[in-house]
Amino acid sequence: MAARADGRAAELRLIGLEGIPEIEPGDALGEVIAGAIQRSGLRPAPGDVLVVTQKVVSKAEGRIVVLADVEPSGFAHAFAERWGKDPRQIEVVLRESTRIVRMDRGIIIAETHHGFICANAGVDASNVAPDTVCLLPVDPDQSAARLRQEIAGFFGIDPSTAPGVVISDTFGRPWRAGQVNVAIGVAGLAPVVDYRGQRDGAGYELHVTMLAVADELASAAELLTHKLAARPVVVVRGYEPAVAMAPGTGRDLVLGPERDLFR
Structure with a gap:
């Protein structure tokens, strides 16, 4: 300034x-x-x-997903089982991603449909109702x-x-x-x-x-x-x-x- x-x-x-x-x-x-x-x-x-x-x-x-409505893929199940994650939440992350940059230690760094590169494609479970996640x-x-x-x-x-x-x-x-x-x-x-x-x-x-x-x-x-x-x-x-x-x-x-x- x-x-x-x-x-x-x-x-x-x-x-x-x-x-x-x-x-x-x-x-x-x-x-x-x-x-x-x-x-x-x-x-x-x-x-x-x-x-x-x-x-x-x-x-x-209304960008809220009820996890009970999500059917995880085999890939989501495998990653979730290895790292102790909820496979439904992993599936939502995969759906919100256009590219996986890195997956390791239970962390997914992804490119979103917007072009952002961030953890879990911006999918977040904080400050929302239990068993739901929030999308960008x-x-x-x-x-x-x-x-x-x-x-x-x-x-x-x-x-x-x-x-x-x-x-x-x-x-x-x-x-x-x-x-x-x-x-x-x-x-x-x-x-x-x-x-x-x-x-x-x-x-x-x-x-x-x-x-x-x-x-x-x-x-x-x-x-x-x-x-x-x-x-x-x-x-x-x-x-x-x-x-x-x-x-x-x-x-x-x-x-x-x-x-x-x-x-």
Whole structure:
């Protein structure tokens, strides 16, 4: 972020929204979020970004699988028996995958239909009813755009000036311990800020630097939305550069095979 012309300190605020109820399939999630914003005493401001966790989006869209309805394949049975897993859950992971990157030690790293490479193809049993699992949204970018539209309608503002929306999910990282949240869906902001061609403070022209700001906003928000918080939405206030730039989508963050050195 460039230095402020008025000399004031730069500030970024993260505001976790309280009071969002348990989301059920078919709920109008955008209206639920907008209501929580209103109850908090806030109103959308220029440059706001809403970070919404994937789980509530998937629940609202009915992306829940009842394991009793799943018939595991022989392959799923074999892997599950070897590693002490539920074969039905393994079968769901396989169905949500376009490619298995690695299977070992009871862990499946898979490429999803969206192009994400992550553990268990994003299939998750946390914060859902027993004997069910949650899938990723079919199209997280479309989900983000729909939420943005619904929130704009609730507040009666122009959709083009509504807060940007980032749908976040928790991913592991190769060669690093722990997990971080990343952006899987984006609407209304630039997911990547490209500094190539600009000069730093020493006059050096930047040739490589492209910041994945949507991922960074998702990770920052996760400090308030972690799995035990029951706080699935965060308002990020004060980060205007990505909102002011031409908007993109979460797909812009997926590295194609022609640029991926590890495929």
